[in-house]
Amino acid sequence: xxxxxxxxxxxxxxxxxxxxxxxxxxxxxxxxxxxxxxxxxxxxxxxxxxxxxxxxxxxxxxxxxxxxxxxxxxxxxxxxxxxxxxxxxxxxxxxxxxxxxxxxxxxxxxxxxxxxxxxxxxxxxxxxxxxxxxxxxxxxxxxxxxxxxxxxxxxxxxxxxxxxxxxxxxxxxxxxxxxxxxxxxxxxxxxxxxxxxxxxxxxxxxxxxxxxxxxxxxxxxxxxxxxxxxxxxxxxxxxxxxxxxxxxxxxxxxxxxxxxxxxxxxxxxxxxxxxxxxxxxxxxxxxxxxxxxxxxxxxxxxxxxxxxxxxxxxxxxxxxxxxxxxxxxxxxxxxxxxxx
Numbered sequence: 142x143x144x145x146x147x148x149x150x151x152x153x154x155x156x157x158x159x160x161x162x163x164x165x166x167x168x169x170x171x172x173x174x175x176x177x178x179x180x181x182x183x184x185x186x187x188x189x190x191x192x193x194x195x196x197x198x199x200x201x202x203x204x205x206x207x208x209x210x211x212x213x214x215x216x217x218x219x220x221x222x223x224x225x226x227x228x229x230x231x232x233x234x235x236x237x238x239x240x241x242x243x244x245x246x247x248x249x250x251x252x253x254x255x256x257x258x259x260x261x262x263x264x265x266x267x268x269x270x271x272x273x274x275x276x277x278x279x280x281x282x283x284x285x286x287x288x289x290x291x292x293x294x295x296x297x298x299x300x301x302x303x304x305x306x307x308x309x310x311x312x313x314x315x316x317x318x319x320x321x322x323x324x325x326x327x328x329x330x331x332x333x334x335x336x337x338x339x340x341x342x343x344x345x346x347x348x349x350x351x352x353x354x355x356x357x358x359x360x361x362x363x364x365x366x367x368x369x370x371x372x373x374x375x376x377x378x379x380x381x382x383x384x385x386x387x388x389x390x391x392x393x394x395x396x397x398x399x400x401x402x403x404x405x406x407x408x409x410x411x412x413x414x415x416x417x418x419x420x421x422x423x424x425x426x427x428x429x430x431x432x433x434x435x436x437x438x439x440x441x442x443x444x445x446x447x448x449x450x451x452x453x454x455x456x457x458x459x460x461x462x463x464x465x466x467x468x469x470x471x472x473x474x475x476x477x478x479x480x481x
Contacts, residue, residue: 158444159374160384162326163451164272166279166304168263168316170286170297176255181345182246182290183460184414184425186263189285190244190278191221197281216274221459225380239373241271241381242278243453245461248344261290261297264461266451269381272326279322331447334440338403338433341446345464346410346427348456356428358407363434367397370445370454377452393441400439405432414460425457431468 195217201209212218223240243266255261263282267275279302286297302314307324314322349356349369356365371393379385411426436443446467455463 156441157386157388159378159386159388159448160328161268161374161378161382161448161452162272162328164265164267164275164304164306164324164326165451166265166275166302166322166324168265168279168282168299169301169303170261170263171300172255172257172259172261173296173298174293175257176261176291176293176295178249178253178255178291181249181412181461183244183345183457183462185291186244186246186282186285187460189288189290190281191217193284193288194221194277194281197284198277216277220271220274220278223380238380239376240459241268241377242266243451243458243461244282245345245453245464248464255295267326268377268452271381275324276320276322279316280319283316283318329448329451331444334436334443336437338435339446339467340431340433341465342431342468343407343427343429343463343465345453345462346412346425346429346457347454347463347465348425348427349454349463350456357409358428361402361405361407361428361432363400363402363432364394364397366454367400367442367445368394370449370452373452373454373458374445374448393445396439397442400434400436400442403433403435406430407432425462427455427457427462 198215198217200211203209206212206215206218206222209215209218218224220240220242223238225238243264245264245266247262265278265282267278271278279299283299286299288294289296299316302316302322303312304314304324305312306327307314314320316322347356347366349365351360351362351365354360356362371390375386375390407428407430409426410429411424413422414425415421416423436446450466452458453461453463454465457463
């Protein structure tokens with residue numbers, strides 16, 4: 142789509158917006174043994190989920206999925222080792238594509254202690270066709286919790302599922318093993334673009350690459366942040382929905398270049414996860430904190446920023462990295478005005 146018309150003006154004249162059906166569930170696990178977590182648990186949930194899902198659905202018993210005749214129909218390959226279809230016409234240069242799910246435990250705020258009987262929350266986002274696998278995903282996560290989390294093997298029982306998308310009277314569901322959970326997928330619809338600066342909080346480490354290097358505090362730019370987000374949303378729609386995003390990508394990125402970060406309180410948070418495959422600790426640090434931007438004249442970016450609160454952005458999203466929230470709108474003096 143090429144035009145000399147400003148991108149922000151085209152939003153009002155029908156610039157296509159992303160269509161990404163989504164299911165969001167908040168899971169409540171009851172802790173059956175006192176637990177102390179000193180690092181972010183996203184990688185633990187990712188590893189437990191992947192290993193248990195593979196053992197549950199694999200019908201060959203092979204040690205590798207490459208070359209498997211059943212790969213195209215395998216829910217493990219689709220959810221966890223997501224690859225572009227062989228007949229994909231777009232983005233064929235990518236060897237892998239975004240996973241259609243996000244497992245988001247709470248951001249770690251120092252050492253956290255969970256007493257016997259306390260609740261450990263886990264948020265799950267499913268996108269596009271992955272929404273059809275909701276019951277399978279929940280069952281696998283329930284099994285992972287029962288097996289015990291972390292080095293100490295802390296057992297957790299999934300007891301409640303909360304979703305604002307469920308039918309009236311079913312937003313809170315008591316879970317039992319093998320339960321068939323039915324929740325209709327819905328597209329997150331952004332409210333009207335606020336007319337005041339936005340305060341964006343990076344809740345888990347943000348790992349985006351600029352010019353071959355991870356963007357640290359001194360290299361962070363809104364253009365890079367938005368470009369990474371736009372690419373992720375586009376790829377999710379291409380590979381996981383029937384509504385591939387068609388829009389003025391170059392125009393949107395160019396528009397993002399005009400947005401300046403007005404204030405920021407960003408810092409680098411180092412974190413390492415243990416890789417069972419590589420048998421070593423892998424650096425997974427990224428930016429956390431908050432920054433403020435003004436979208437005046439760049440309102441066309443707003444639907445993507447809003448949707449990104451579900452999709453996350455950057456690397457490691459399947460384990461909950463790149464999670465951000467648009468928490469507050471401030472006036473020029475910095476006073477709190479309202480909550481998005």
